[in-house]
Amino acid sequence: MERLDKILANTGRWSRKEAADLIRAGRVTVDGVPAVRREDKYAETARFQVDGTDISGEKRVCLMLNKPAGLVSATDDPRQPTVLSLLPGYLKKAGLFPAGRLDKDTVGLLLLTNDGALAHSLLSPRRHVDKTYLVRVDGVLDEGDEAAFRAGMVLKSGLRCLPAGLERLGPSEALVTLREGKYHQIKRMLAARGKPVVYLERRTFGPLVLDEELERGDWRPLTEKEISAIQSAGTGPQE
Secondary structure (H helix, E strand, C coil): CEEHHHHHHCCCCCCHHHHHHHHHCCCEEECCEECCCCCCEECCCCCEEECCEECCCCCCCEEEEEECCCCECCCCCCCCCEHHHHCCHHHHCCCCEECCCCCCCCEEEEEEECCHHHHHHHHCCCCCCCEEEEEEECCCCCHHHHHHHHHCEECCCCCEECCCEEEEEECCEEEEEECCCCCCHHHHHHHHCCCCEEEEEEEEECCEECCCCCCCCCEEECCHHHHHHHHHHHCCCCC
16 A cells, blocks of 8 residues: 555656645546545555546656766665665665666766666667767867767777767867767767866757756656657667
């Protein structure tokens, strides 16, 4: 038996507060009877509906997190705090994990989900789902950097990087677009150009755009439109 607002929040579609607002507005029914109180407890076998739409059995959760620096993009780490430490207890039990990784000192958009098939499809190297980053470097960016990214780079380690985008926004600031996500890739590419990265923030992941209203460390459920968009991105043509 669980509280009704928690059952609704566990679907990943609403926060606990939003669930309470739905209940208060009379938009939630349980086994055909309008729900009255958010704290009432029900078995998961009950039939839950919101605005007449059945949500019973929904288990997939998709969250947008504005990742702060200092946290590891992992579900568990014995030595360092992870991004899951930012979530409330009821979501920590939902089996969430980061879809892809951001370095410990990298901030910005991180997708958390418990849908392994969705995450795999978005991260497949054959689909090349674009990601964009705001980058600041120690040095002055120039046309040679743009050309090097556009052509694709082979680093001293032998790592081959696909062609990428680098759009200069200022002397030391740019938007970088990647079609892949190799280990420390942007940092390694710019270090090879003699311009080490001093700040890195992910702004987009496929069709997802970092919500400007999310403070660093905050999260929210994806909207239905966003979920539909990432599903389409994960099932698009492979290369």
